[in-house]
Amino acid sequence: MITQEKVEKVLTYMAETDEQYASSKARAESIKYRLKVQEAVAFQISVGSVAERGAAAKTSKEYLDLLHDLDGAVLDRETIGTKRETGKLIIEVWRSEFSARKAGMIT
Numbered sequence: 001m002i003t004q005e006k007v008e009k010v011l012t013y014m015a016e017t018d019e020q021y022a023s024s025k026a027r028a029e030s031i032k033y034r035l036k037v038q039e040a041v042a043f044q045i046s047v048g049s050v051a052e053r054g055a056a057a058k059t060s061k062e063y064l065d066l067l068h069d070l071d072g073a074v075l076d077r078e079t080i081g082t083k084r085e086t087g088k089l090i091i092e093v094w095r096s097e098f099s100a101r102k103a104g105m106i107t
């Protein structure tokens with residue numbers, strides 16, 4: 001059985017992480033955009049065939065640094081998002097239990 005206290009903790013967590021989740025999601029999207037820009041910049045300043053320039057662009061220090069940043073941003077977003085989804089499931093189970101108790105199906 002899920003307690004009222006557990007539901008309150010979950011609701012508090014969800015309320016307190018709204019901005020953090022939105023920020024981590026926006027950060028990941030921003031880095032994806034910056035990756036494309038950095039790839040284009042590195043491609044433009046590289047020399048060689050198209051394939052060589054593309055490879056140079058995707059292995060530049062700046063591109064790889066952004067890729068590393070994206071890994072962290074996605075991890076943050078997914079960690080918070082997964083905890084929030086778990087919270088939603090806990091609330092749904094609590095609602096079902098509460099409804100069943102009201103109906104006399106659970107004591």
